[in-house]
Amino acid sequence: xxxxxxNHVVLVTGGVSGIGKATVQSFREEGARVVVWDLHEPNDxxxxxxxVDITNFADVxxxxxxxxxKHGRIDHLVHAAAIGSGKFGFPYDHLKPEDWRxxxxxxxxxxxxxxxxxxxxxxxxKSGTMVFIASVAGQIGSQTDPPYSASKAANxxxxxxxxxxxxxxxxxxxxxxxxxxxxxxNKSVWQAWNNLQTEDQKRxxxxxxxxxxxxxxxxxxxxxPEDIADMIVFLSSERTxxxxxxxxxxDGGFVMHS
Numbered sequence: 390x391x392x393x394x395x396n397h398v399v400l401v402t403g404g405v406s407g408i409g410k411a412t413v414q415s416f417r418e419e420g421a422r423v424v425v426w427d428l429h430e431p432n433d434x435x436x437x438x439x440x441v442d443i444t445n446f447a448d449v450x451x452x453x454x455x456x457x458x459k460h461g462r463i464d465h466l467v468h469a470a471a472i473g474s475g476k477f478g479f480p481y482d483h484l485k486p487e488d489w490r491x492x493x494x495x496x497x498x499x500x501x502x503x504x505x506x507x508x509x510x511x512x513x514x515k516s517g518t519m520v521f522i523a524s525v526a527g528q529i530g531s532q533t534d535p536p537y538s539a540s541k542a543a544n545x546x547x548x549x550x551x552x553x554x555x556x557x558x559x560x561x562x563x564x565x566x567x568x569x570x571x572x573x574x575n576k577s578v579w580q581a582w583n584n585l586q587t588e589d590q591k592r593x594x595x596x597x598x599x600x601x602x603x604x605x606x607x608x609x610x611x612x613x614p615e616d617i618a619d620m621i622v623f624l625s626s627e628r629t630x631x632x633x634x635x636x637x638x639x640d641g642g643f644v645m646h647s
Contacts, residue, residue: 392626395420398460399625400453402426402443402503403470404436407572408522411614412467415622424456427470443470443499446506453506465625466507466519471496471540473574477581479532489536496540497547504551512558518625519555519562521548522617523636525644528566533578541566545636552634561633563624568612568640569602607642 399416403409404425413436416423425431426441441452456463472495478484500521511517526533527541545564552562569575579594586592602609620639623629638644 392419392622392628394465394622394626397421397464397625398456398462399423399465399467400426400456400463400507401467401469402441402499403468403522405429405431405438407469407574408567408570408614408617409467409469411618412469412621415615415618416465416625419622421465422460424460426452443502444494446502449502449506453510457510462514463507463510464517466503466511466517467522467621467625468500468503468519469522470499471522471537471574473534473537473577475577475581477533477578477585478535481532481535484535489539492536492540496537497543500544500547504547508551508555508560511560512555515559517560519548519551519560520621520624521545521562521564522621523548523564523566525566525568525638525640528636528638528644533582548636549634556633561624561629563629563632563634564636565617565620565624566636566638566640566644567617568638568643569598569606570612570614570617571598572614602641605643606640607645610641612639612641 399421401409401413404413405427413423413425424437426439431438439452442448472492474488474492476484476488521544523544524541526538527545531538548562548564576594579597583591617639620637
């Protein structure tokens with residue numbers, strides 16, 4: 390399927406690893422010009438990269454100005470940068486209020502900073518797409534990491550607000566929710582859980598994740614970063630010109646809404 394993305398200018402935040410990295414590769418395969426923002430430098434020296442702290446609005450603004458100066462426009466945003474609390478959150482009061490602050494700052498205010506900067510540019514040029522990476526945890530009230538779960542619910546809701554505000558200006562906004570993916574973030578969830586177990590209750594990451602997949606994923610398999618990237622690139626193309634304000638689950642059937 391021809392997606393007609395050649396020479397389109399794409400910004401991917403959190404594009405050095407995991408889903409973000411796979412998304413960068415997928416866009417590059419379509420001939421797009423991709424800019425990566427992250428706090429960690431990529432191994433690939435050919436990547437157009439900037440070290441950007443998304444919690445710093447001035448940092449975001451300066452980096453976006455650099456994109457506009459170099460490319461003249463921004464056609465697509467993919468916001469994949471996010472963190473978890475690094476702690477196992479069941480029950481919720483196992484955590485402390487201070488365990489929430491960094492997650493909220495990165496996952497909610499980081500998205501806010503990006504939207505307040507990229508949105509006006511796309512509105513002015515009367516075109517563009519935004520795809521925000523949330524999580525199935527933002528739809529089901531996952532007890533595994535309440536700060537992460539709540540922040541992803543906020544991402545979904547704010548993306549819908551953006552979609553309504555920007556639709557009259559030809560800008561589409563959607564959210565993609567991954568399910569079970571072998572990323573450093575997913576492994577950190579297991580690690581936080583495992584650290585709390587007694588020696589006889591500890592389990593390997595493979596056993597822990599395998600049981601979760603068996604019990605919760607109807608398709609009985611991991612989703613991969615490439616699975617998510619395929620959906621992101623598709624939503625960024627004119628093949629989905631009438632799709633906006635939607636929350637798309639790429640989760641093997643984990644979350645099904647009747």
